[in-house]
Amino acid sequence: MIALGGAIGTGLFVASGNTIATAGPGGALLAYVVIGFMVFLLMQSLGEMATYLPVSGAFEEYSTRFVSASFGFAIGWNYWYNWAITVAAELVAA
Structure with missing residues (x-):
């Protein structure tokens, strides 16, 4: 729960x-x-x-393989930023 x-x-x-x-x-x-x-x-x-x-990896690995390396790089940073904001939101809500 x-x-x-x-x-x-x-x-x-x-x-x-x-x-x-x-x-x-x-x-x-x-x-x-x-x-x-x-x-x-x-x-x-x-x-x-x-x-x-x-493959070993998350969203950025599939973005790199199926779209382009620069798109995978951007998705990787976006994924990191998403988790950084999520941790801050969890701390505020707690």
Whole structure:
């Protein structure tokens, strides 16, 4: 339960107040459903790539292999920045 609360609770409780104030409850629910579906499609694509070509690495490895080295470099830094912000958000929410 602690892991579930840490994963879901941060995004829902820290950022949902501003979202509901801006879009209203229906708009916020619609936005969460649309983005959730987009994340589902992204993870399905990543799963297909991982089973087709199992390599050591994450998003940047597949970006480098299937798009270009510069795109993979940018994705790698974006992935690092994402985790740096996530750690800060977890600390604020705790």
